[in-house]
Amino acid sequence: MYFAALLARTEDGWQASDTELDNVETLTDLADLAREAAVDDDGTVLALIEQEDAWFGVVRLDGEEDPRIYVSNAAVAARSSYGAMLTDELLGQDQDADDELDRLDLDGTEDGEPEAEDDSEVDAEVVPNGPLGDLALLADFGVDEKELLSLDTDALGAIADALGCTDVLEAVR
Template sequence: MTSMSYFTAVLASDGDGWRSVDLDVEDAVDVEELADEVRAAVDGSGDAPGPLLVVLEREDDWFALVRVDGEEPRAFVSDLASATSSHYGELLSVTADSPAPQPAPQEDEEEDSAARVAAPTWAGDADLLSDLDLPGSELADTAESRDPASALVAVGEKVGFVDLLEALR
């Protein structure tokens, strides 16, 4: 049996770009604890100059983004079923509280059920990067149409952290 590897990174934006934050997210129990650890690592007072973003990826399986700013952390995961059965399952289970929208019902119910649109695999807050020029619909489409590593590169290109992401890998 081949073991799949995880990639994790904590990124902080200062408005002019992104920098990495040295923080091991391995032991965070839930998203609130993760948010507290990220805030403390960036600034002991809990105030950050810009968005803080935790990037998680399980090789060839799924990716997740956790945005830490404001009172409540927000999370998005590309494949909820796979992510919740992983090491980070408990941490990412919060995304199940805001699942992806279900496909619209078919107008002609007599159509073959195989022709129906499959439900999205992603869950969470797809709009968590919309203020950084990545609309929720585009993040959802990227998650659905690409492998996790390519999807993260596309997200990084759009939001401005692709070079840092590639350097950290």
Template sequence: MPYFTALLSRNGGGQWRARDVDVEGHEDVESLTEAVRTASGGDAQALLLLEHEDEWFALARVDDGEDTRVFVSDPAAAAASPYGPALGLDPEVDEDDDPSGDADVVADAGIPAEELLRLAGEDGVGVSEAVAAVAEAAGFGEVLDAMR
């Protein structure tokens, strides 16, 4: 599995639903945001998960009327990927491999910033385990498992 992407959305406090979105080819965060908003069918909240084998993961959250919030476990590796521009990363600028972005991106879903940073850090768990921990805490573990 080179890359795994999943878009989940929900309206209000309702159930998470799997959605289809093409995340390749977006030149910037704004373009990705528009694709996520369209694919989420007007739901108030959408969370895009990107995972590259056991190298890095990213979370991009799009809430109604708010700017997109992005967290990346390894910005240098993600910047070098086809998804770098869509995540707002540039390989000539983002050379750090320490987690960066909005670590509070899923705090209201049960993963505080400190825990997300721990999961994403060198001493954390593997990429798939980190994504699974986020999914379980946020209440969409079964939906994500079905998408894999």
């Protein structure tokens, strides 16, 4: 089960909103959703995603700049749909190209049935086991690289504490 929230920075602090990810299929979709939550065009918005203490991700948008991404455990996150979206972006993998090749049925199997693969071997070769992304994306808010790397259970709560918006985040949990 996922928990996702958007934190938009305002002049008075942070404003949180619970986020449904049902219609989010790409990082662009997530960025668009986050930008809609921004208080002003140049504002900072953090998209926080967590999957049952297995992994968490932070996507930071500052105005129209490209999103900055951090994932706490890339190998674990890559096994979930939203985590794969983030890790694919960080690793420069194009998910659409993979889908198009799958439709061409180049594997030689009958009726387009995929060959059985051991996903753990594929993930281990492609996706690093551990943190991935921009370790400094929250440094200006008081969460430096060392602290970000030390977060595990209730990571989003710890980030909210550092931002001074624990009550705001808990209100949408």
